Amino acid sequence: MKKSLSMLLAGMMLVGTLAGCGGNTAGTDAGNTDEGSASGAAFKIGGTSPLTGDAAIYGNAVARGAQIAADEINAQGGIQIELKFEDDENNTEKAVNAYNNLKDWGMQLSLGSVTSKPCEAISTDIYADRIFALTPSASSVATTEGKDNVFQMCFADPNQGTASADYIADQQLGTKIAIIWKNDDVYSTGIHDKFVAEAQAKGLNIVSETTFTDASATDFSVQLNDAKDKGADLVFLPMYYTPASLILTQANAMGYAPKFFGVDGMDGILTVENFDTTLAEGVMLLTPFNADATDDKTVSFVTKYQEAYGEIPNQFAADAYDCIYAYAQALEAAGATPDMSNEELCDAMIAQFTSMTFNGLTGENMTWDTIGAVSKSPKGMVIENGAYVGM
Amino acid sequence: MSFLNHLINGISLGSIYAIIALGYTMVYGIAKMLNFAHGDVIMVGGYMCFCATTYLGWPPIAGVLLAVVVCTVLGVVIERLAYKPLRMAPSLAVLITAIGVSYFLQNAALLIWGSSTKSFTSVVGGDPIQLFGGQLTITRVTIVTVLACVVIMVALTLFTGKSKMGTAMRAVSEDKGAAQLMGINVNTTISLTFAIGSGLAAIAGVLLCSAYPTLLPTTGSMPGIKAFTAAVFGGIGSIPGALLGGILLGVIEIFAKAYISTQLSDAIVFAVLIIVLLVKPDGLLGKHVSEKV
Numbered sequence: 001m002k003k004s005l006s007m008l009l010a011g012m013m014l015v016g017t018l019a020g021c022g023g024n025t026a027g028t029d030a031g032n033t034d035e036g037s038a039s040g041a042a043f044k045i046g047g048t049s050p051l052t053g054d055a056a057i058y059g060n061a062v063a064r065g066a067q068i069a070a071d072e073i074n075a076q077g078g079i080q081i082e083l084k085f086e087d088d089e090n091n092t093e094k095a096v097n098a099y100n101n102l103k104d105w106g107m108q109l110s111l112g113s114v115t116s117k118p119c120e121a122i123s124t125d126i127y128a129d130r131i132f133a134l135t136p137s138a139s140s141v142a143t144t145e146g147k148d149n150v151f152q153m154c155f156a157d158p159n160q161g162t163a164s165a166d167y168i169a170d171q172q173l174g175t176k177i178a179i180i181w182k183n184d185d186v187y188s189t190g191i192h193d194k195f196v197a198e199a200q201a202k203g204l205n206i207v208s209e210t211t212f213t214d215a216s217a218t219d220f221s222v223q224l225n226d227a228k229d230k231g232a233d234l235v236f237l238p239m240y241y242t243p244a245s246l247i248l249t250q251a252n253a254m255g256y257a258p259k260f261f262g263v264d265g266m267d268g269i270l271t272v273e274n275f276d277t278t279l280a281e282g283v284m285l286l287t288p289f290n291a292d293a294t295d296d297k298t299v300s301f302v303t304k305y306q307e308a309y310g311e312i313p314n315q316f317a318a319d320a321y322d323c324i325y326a327y328a329q330a331l332e333a334a335g336a337t338p339d340m341s342n343e344e345l346c347d348a349m350i351a352q353f354t355s356m357t358f359n360g361l362t363g364e365n366m367t368w369d370t371i372g373a374v375s376k377s378p379k380g381m382v383i384e385n386g387a388y389v390g391m
Numbered sequence: 392m393s394f395l396n397h398l399i400n401g402i403s404l405g406s407i408y409a410i411i412a413l414g415y416t417m418v419y420g421i422a423k424m425l426n427f428a429h430g431d432v433i434m435v436g437g438y439m440c441f442c443a444t445t446y447l448g449w450p451p452i453a454g455v456l457l458a459v460v461v462c463t464v465l466g467v468v469i470e471r472l473a474y475k476p477l478r479m480a481p482s483l484a485v486l487i488t489a490i491g492v493s494y495f496l497q498n499a500a501l502l503i504w505g506s507s508t509k510s511f512t513s514v515v516g517g518d519p520i521q522l523f524g525g526q527l528t529i530t531r532v533t534i535v536t537v538l539a540c541v542v543i544m545v546a547l548t549l550f551t552g553k554s555k556m557g558t559a560m561r562a563v564s565e566d567k568g569a570a571q572l573m574g575i576n577v578n579t580t581i582s583l584t585f586a587i588g589s590g591l592a593a594i595a596g597v598l599l600c601s602a603y604p605t606l607l608p609t610t611g612s613m614p615g616i617k618a619f620t621a622a623v624f625g626g627i628g629s630i631p632g633a634l635l636g637g638i639l640l641g642v643i644e645i646f647a648k649a650y651i652s653t654q655l656s657d658a659i660v661f662a663v664l665i666i667v668l669l670v671k672p673d674g675l676l677g678k679h680v681s682e683k684v
Binding site: 133 | 393397404441445509510512530603609611616644648
């Protein structure tokens with residue numbers, strides 16, 4: 001009797017707290033909207049991003065790159081931009097919550113998510129809500145497929161696979177190729193499938209194809225032994241840098257030294273704390289951004305980034321920087337104003353992005369097709385003396 | 392020759408599973424609970440050793456000792472705060488609490504050390520040993536891991552079999568109430584079990600990170616689950632069973648990857664587990680205890 005009474009009381013208290021929460025959120029919402037219309041002229045651009053978690057290197061790079069671009073644009077005095085990133089920890093459920101928080105904040109234009117799986121999760125909502133989205137780095141096909149208002153600044157996964165195979169064939173980097181890929185990951189499988197198709201078309205000889213999953217991402221001895229036994233002289237690694245760093249360490253331990261070739265997920269391997277960067281010496285990767293380039297745009301961006309955050313920006317930061325500039329260009333061309341509704345903005349942006357040409361850090365003369373995939377040419381990079389150098 | 396290479400890699404992976412499984416089995420055998428936070432104690436051990444050797448510049452052996460001390464204390468504290476109040480509660484409640492502790496440790500690690508990957512410097516230095524003109528390579532970590540595994544297994548068997556405290560542990564395992572009536576301090580005994588289990592977790596953590604040098608707040612969770620499987624495979628509660636189960640699991644995993652398919656390796660490992668449990672429900676070396684009516 002006593003117990004059930006206390007449970008009842010506890011239940012009532014819980015309901016009370018929840019109701020209180022709801023009331024509070026509504027209150028802050030109203031406050032925010034007022035503030036927004038008072039400051040008036042700023043477009044609210046929001047994105048979800050893994051600011052913590054195992055992909056935090058990407059998430060923070062995107063947030064910082066975007067901030068530098070926004071500050072530059074705001075300083076010019078024309079279009080004003082207000083940026084906000086919510087943490088999604090590279091987790092699909094948290095990404096949906098983060099996206100909803102951004103909507104409560106009054107987001108008008110979205111940067112989608114930084115990584116593929118979360119971006120796929122929220123892109124359905126983005127489509128339903130008619131908020132235009134331009135993701136800096138979520139590269140899977142499913143992110144944009146069937147959604148006319150979701151666009152990508154990075155290459156779509158299949159294009160990375162195709163471009164890598166073309167690059168390896170054109171530069172004659174290897175005669176026998178091994179692939180190690182993560183078959184429970186849409187990013188890795190997407191690149192692998194297109195790579196294999198293009199490699200066959202180009203007459204590349206793939207001798208070993210082995211996989212791993214989240215559950216088996218520690219021991220790569222079998223995969224490396226297979227590649228070694230079959231005499232592979234180039235190992236293609238379409239994956240993120242955490243497993244890649246293990247593969248490099250284990251290959252070194254067993255005395256196997258082929259050429260390693262990665263894609264944009266490899267970017268970041270040099271920033272792993274305490275990682276022996278000599279292991280990554282000679283690793284090649286295909287990425288649209290080269291921090292060593294000497295053109296004015298890149299030099300200015302790299303200098304600002306280094307001053308503010310004390311490290312060399314990676315490709316993710318550059319993609320995010322380009323996103324904000326692409327938005328600024330499109331908004332200006334469309335004559336958009338911050339008081340337009342999300343739907344009006346969305347239609348205006350779709351019209352602009354499918355027709356405009358954009359020059360940014362990550363490529364010249366970029367264009368977008370109606371699916372939302374970008375067209376630009378990638379650059380080959382190689383790691384030399386602990387830094388990325390253009391090939 | 393590649394067969395031998397795979398066998399060695401399998402034993403190396405398996406011995407790490409085995410050390411983790413020994414911790415699971417100790418705690419289950421004596422306290423009769425599944426400590427799902429065990430995998431995360433491993434992760435804490437890894438981070439402790441990493442901090443000591445990388446940030447403070449301590450020699451590796453001091454790093455290992457620090458990890459063992461911190462994890463032992465952590466294990467006892469967890470037991471006191473989270474499990475002891477539930478001693479009389481149904482086992483399901485304790486199980487859920489253990490899962491809660493596991494998440495707590497992961498998130499605490501996320502707060503303290505952040506989310507980015509850290510690369511662990513192996514505590515066992517030196518070049519790998521090359522045999523047959525370089526066709527067969529054995530890393531020094533593998534040798535240390537296998538030796539550590541066997542030494543720990545023998546020590547635990549002797550401890551539970553011969554020592555006074557070990558006898559008390561077996562008594563508590565058989566019947567808590569009767570053990571208490573015989574003058575055994577049940578709480579101290581269970582605390583000691585957790586201390587030993589968590590100390591083993593620290594050693595497992597250091598060896599795991601030395602062999603596979605990435606450190607993340609989730610580093611311990613997957614090996615923890617695999618090792619739990621190994622403990623069940625070998626017969627949970629049985630000390631030699633944990634060793635056998637761990638090594639078999641590692642070898643089967645590597646062989647399945649090498650000779651059948653890298654895509655199906657986990658499915659094969661668990662299929663073997665199901666078959667073994669169908670034939671021998673108590674695991675390979677498990678003892679069947681009939682319920683007293």
